Amino acid sequence: MASEAPQFEPKIVAFVCNWCTYTGADLAGTSRLQMAPNVRVVRLPCTGRIDPLFIVKAFERGADGVIVSGCHPADCHYTAGNYHARRRFAIFRDLLDFMGVDVRRITFSWVSASEGGKWRDVVNDTTARVKELGPFTEYQGLSDPWPPAPPPTGEGASSSQALGTP
Amino acid sequence: MSRIGVLVCHCGENIGRTVDCAKVAHALGELPGVAHAADYKYMCSDPGQLLIKQAIAEKKLDGVVVAACSPRMHEKTFRRACASAGMNSFLCEMANIREHCSWIHEDRERATEKAIALARAIVEKVKRNQPLSPIHIPIERRALVIGGGIAGIQAALDVADGGGQVVLVEKEPSIGGHMSQLSETFPTLDCSQCILTPRMVEAYQHPNIKLLAYSEVESVSGYIGNFEVKVRRKARGVDETRCNGCGECQKACPSKKIPSEFEQGLGKRTAIYVPFPQAVPNIPVIDRANCALFKGRAKGAKKQACGLCKDACGRQAVDFDQQDSFVTEKVGAIVVATGYQLYTIGKAQPSEKLKGYGEYGYGKIPDVIDGLQFERLASASGPTGGKILRPSDGKEPKKIVFLQCIGSRDPAKGIEYCSKICCMYVAKHTMLYRHKVHDGKAYVFYMDVRAGGKGYEEFARRAIEEEGAIYLRGRVSKLERAGEKIKVYGFDTLSGRPMVIDAEMVVLATAMRPQPGIETLAQKLSVSYDGHGFINEAHPKLRPVETNTAGVFVAGACQAPRDIPDSVSMASGAASKVLGLFSHEELERDPTVAVVDEAGCAGCFHCERVCPYGAVERKDVKNREGVVLKVVASVNKGVCQGCGTCQATCPSKKVELQGFTDEQMFAVISAL
Numbered sequence: 120m121a122s123e124a125p126q127f128e129p130k131i132v133a134f135v136c137n138w139c140t141y142t143g144a145d146l147a148g149t150s151r152l153q154m155a156p157n158v159r160v161v162r163l164p165c166t167g168r169i170d171p172l173f174i175v176k177a178f179e180r181g182a183d184g185v186i187v188s189g190c191h192p193a194d195c196h197y198t199a200g201n202y203h204a205r206r207r208f209a210i211f212r213d214l215l216d217f218m219g220v221d222v223r224r225i226t227f228s229w230v231s232a233s234e235g236g237k238w239r240d241v242v243n244d245t246t247a248r249v250k251e252l253g254p255f256t257e258y259q260g261l262s263d264p265w266p267p268a269p270p271p272t273g274e275g276a277s278s279s280q281a282l283g284t285p
Numbered sequence: 286m287s288r289i290g291v292l293v294c295h296c297g298e299n300i301g302r303t304v305d306c307a308k309v310a311h312a313l314g315e316l317p318g319v320a321h322a323a324d325y326k327y328m329c330s331d332p333g334q335l336l337i338k339q340a341i342a343e344k345k346l347d348g349v350v351v352a353a354c355s356p357r358m359h360e361k362t363f364r365r366a367c368a369s370a371g372m373n374s375f376l377c378e379m380a381n382i383r384e385h386c387s388w389i390h391e392d393r394e395r396a397t398e399k400a401i402a403l404a405r406a407i408v409e410k411v412k413r414n415q416p417l418s419p420i421h422i423p424i425e426r427r428a429l430v431i432g433g434g435i436a437g438i439q440a441a442l443d444v445a446d447g448g449g450q451v452v453l454v455e456k457e458p459s460i461g462g463h464m465s466q467l468s469e470t471f472p473t474l475d476c477s478q479c480i481l482t483p484r485m486v487e488a489y490q491h492p493n494i495k496l497l498a499y500s501e502v503e504s505v506s507g508y509i510g511n512f513e514v515k516v517r518r519k520a521r522g523v524d525e526t527r528c529n530g531c532g533e534c535q536k537a538c539p540s541k542k543i544p545s546e547f548e549q550g551l552g553k554r555t556a557i558y559v560p561f562p563q564a565v566p567n568i569p570v571i572d573r574a575n576c577a578l579f580k581g582r583a584k585g586a587k588k589q590a591c592g593l594c595k596d597a598c599g600r601q602a603v604d605f606d607q608q609d610s611f612v613t614e615k616v617g618a619i620v621v622a623t624g625y626q627l628y629t630i631g632k633a634q635p636s637e638k639l640k641g642y643g644e645y646g647y648g649k650i651p652d653v654i655d656g657l658q659f660e661r662l663a664s665a666s667g668p669t670g671g672k673i674l675r676p677s678d679g680k681e682p683k684k685i686v687f688l689q690c691i692g693s694r695d696p697a698k699g700i701e702y703c704s705k706i707c708c709m710y711v712a713k714h715t716m717l718y719r720h721k722v723h724d725g726k727a728y729v730f731y732m733d734v735r736a737g738g739k740g741y742e743e744f745a746r747r748a749i750e751e752e753g754a755i756y757l758r759g760r761v762s763k764l765e766r767a768g769e770k771i772k773v774y775g776f777d778t779l780s781g782r783p784m785v786i787d788a789e790m791v792v793l794a795t796a797m798r799p800q801p802g803i804e805t806l807a808q809k810l811s812v813s814y815d816g817h818g819f820i821n822e823a824h825p826k827l828r829p830v831e832t833n834t835a836g837v838f839v840a841g842a843c844q845a846p847r848d849i850p851d852s853v854s855m856a857s858g859a860a861s862k863v864l865g866l867f868s869h870e871e872l873e874r875d876p877t878v879a880v881v882d883e884a885g886c887a888g889c890f891h892c893e894r895v896c897p898y899g900a901v902e903r904k905d906v907k908n909r910e911g912v913v914l915k916v917v918a919s920v921n922k923g924v925c926q927g928c929g930t931c932q933a934t935c936p937s938k939k940v941e942l943q944g945f946t947d948e949q950m951f952a953v954i955s956a957l
Binding site: 128130132138141142144145147148149151152153154156159160161162163164165167168169170171173176177180182190193194195196197198199200203204207239262 | 877
């Protein structure tokens with residue numbers, strides 16, 4: 120490859136359940152399966168806990184892609200959480216278009232605790248797809264940069280947590 | 286401002302090789318609210334944990350983030366360390382920079398950058414963590430054991446001997462399971478009945494065991510320590526309290542030609558029957574599908590078609606009008622030991638994936654039988670009195686071909702796993718056969734001989750080297766009826782020759798599958814199962830007898846193909862887990878449960894509808910005069926398992942999952 124401008128490296132946020140996909144991703148680690156470093160995993164108890172607003176928030180905070188993954192149907196640790204998630208996202212997909220998010224930026228998948236290899240494929244495929252789509256700029260400027268600027272010293276330093284600080 | 290401590294672990298070289306740990310610690314130290322940041326070679330070691338405790342004391346930390354391995358690995362370790370330094374353990378969390386970072390990436394710069402992001406997100410979460418305290422719940426010191434095979438019997442006896450009370454539920458009329466059908470057992474060739482029946486009687490007579498035979502679990506509610514189980518007692522048609530097992534009713538029954546399930550269809554039984562003479566309890570059951578009286582009733586006949594068994598009973602125990610009844614049992618723990626069935630290759634298959642083996646003519650050629658049928662032929666109490674005779678004509682076969690791996694290790698037909706016991710029982714069958722038919726020839730078509738176990742390899746070798754079984758490595762393409770014989774078309778891959786054997790009997794070592802209906806039972810218990818229906822254990826290596834539902838344990842062949850020693854060990858393991866649970870006064874549970882903000886709850890009860898556990902209850906909010914102002918949702922902490930589906934569903938966001946609140950999760954997302 121000739122020298123080009125530095126390649127676009129997308130930021131992808133993965134929302135996964137604790138019991139299947141998180142464990143599957145752990146297995147991928149234990150098996151030393153190499154994969155794209157673009158995906159950052161957020162652990163939740165169950166896909167049922169994943170609020171569609173999490174996805175919106177991720178895009179707002181600069182994510183270029185999102186993965187949602189949990190237990191296979193009938194395998195949910197909580198019996199039915201993944202079914203609720205599935206219904207929720209079946210409806211949410213249609214909203215994405217309305218919100219200006221290309222549905223290809225989101226991967227929904229089932230990865231079980233024994234599917235380390237599948238997790239690697241989900242990570243790599245999503246990364247490759249989002250790279251092709253380019254950066255997600257539609258929501259740029261909607262939120263403040265992170266980390267937030269430290270609050271002005273003196274009167275502004277609010278909250279009871281300030282107790283004990285010098 | 287929070288005072289968070291961040292501790293970055295090198296894990297020897299495991300993390301340090303690809304992640305610049307010092308840089309991670311430095312970057313995290315710059316974050317607002319982080320009062321301490323350090324890195325160390327092994328955080329989980331004693332000196333590492335000491336570093337955490339010292340930091341908590343010296344820097345007055347109000348939260349700790351350990352950036353190291355997976356929380357599934359060491360979260361407990363670090364939470365315990367924090368608790369011993371006086372911090373609430375739920376203010377400690379882990380960032381996974383090993384399994385999710387250093388082990389899966391090579392680019393040091395990008396891995397370091399990712400590790401910083403992962404740890405930063407957890408720092409933001411911990412800033413918003415609330416101190417939580419474990420939930421205390423009382424324990425009912427009774428166990429339910431589902432399945433009365435050898436695993437269930439062992440588990441029940443062990444729990445009962447340990448002082449716990451047991452309810453043993455068996456769906457068949459008698460306990461004993463498949464082991465009671467076996468003739469002799471490998472690798473010692475001791476008689477199965479002789480070692481099993483005393484255990485069956487012991488379980489029946491044990492003062493701490495309540496046996497509910499011919500019963501099935503109808504529904505399960507509750508949680509660890511406090512399950513409530515409804516059991517359906519199927520109508521036997523015989524009053525258990527009156528029957529003394531004399532057997533006069535069976536002698537009187539005119540329907541004598543019903544294929545016996547216990548004899549695998551090779552023997553006959555009456556319509557009112559006990560499955561086998563040593564049955565426990567020795568109380569007959571009326572098979573309503575085959576009883577003349579019930580058949581008559583089903584057709585709407587006005588006159589009673591039969592009733593001879595009732596007339597024959599001297600104790601008035603036969604009761605044609607008995608109905609299914611239900612009992613409710615309160616238990617603190619459940620052991621699932623429902624065992625296996627054989628892949629019924631001759632019948633219609635339950636799923637399209639299991640295509641069956643039409644080419645072997647099972648069910649069409651009478652002298653093609655399966656392993657359990659051979660056990661019945663070889664059993665002294667079997668239909669032939671222990672003589673190996675052909676089902677078709679009752680002649681002694683002089684040439685038997687055994688086929689291994691029928692259904693097992695064959696992804697094309699749906700089952701890719703190894704059934705584990707077949708290599709051993711086929712070797713045993715060849716021996717039993719040769720002991721009974723001295724001039725007989727036993728051929729075995731095998732893929733590999735897998736004889737892992739104490740004395741197993743020696744046993745298999747003995748079959749080949751001393752007992753004259755002829756082992757041929759290869760598969761059989763089809764079986765064909767040729768007069769009285771069966772032509773076996775196979776291929777010996779070691780000599781590279783096709784083989785045709787004129788066999789007089791063929792025995793198929795069919796695959797082990799979980800019992801039918803296991804999925805329904807698993808759903809009642811909220812335990813997970815794999816693609817084949819085997820119950821999933823909580824951890825394949827370290828938690829083999831626990832399931833993912835607290836308080837539900839698993840033993841025997843319902844978890845994977847198991848032989849008797851394995852099943853018994855698992856059962857004892859499960860029993861020791863149950864007794865361990867019963868040794869506590871009360872239980873502590875993870876407080877990851879949902880909490881409703883009653884002031885804001887609008888009472889739409891969407892949460893009630895989506896809760897998989899029925900943990901959401903309705904609660905009246907009253908004023909001082911006791912007038913109900915509104916009805917709100919309320920979560921029963923004992924029942925809630927903490928999936929959080931309610932929170933994602935709540936339109937007004939007034940139910941929060943402790944430890945995974947919206948505030949926490951949005952902070953995590955924002956910081957990534």
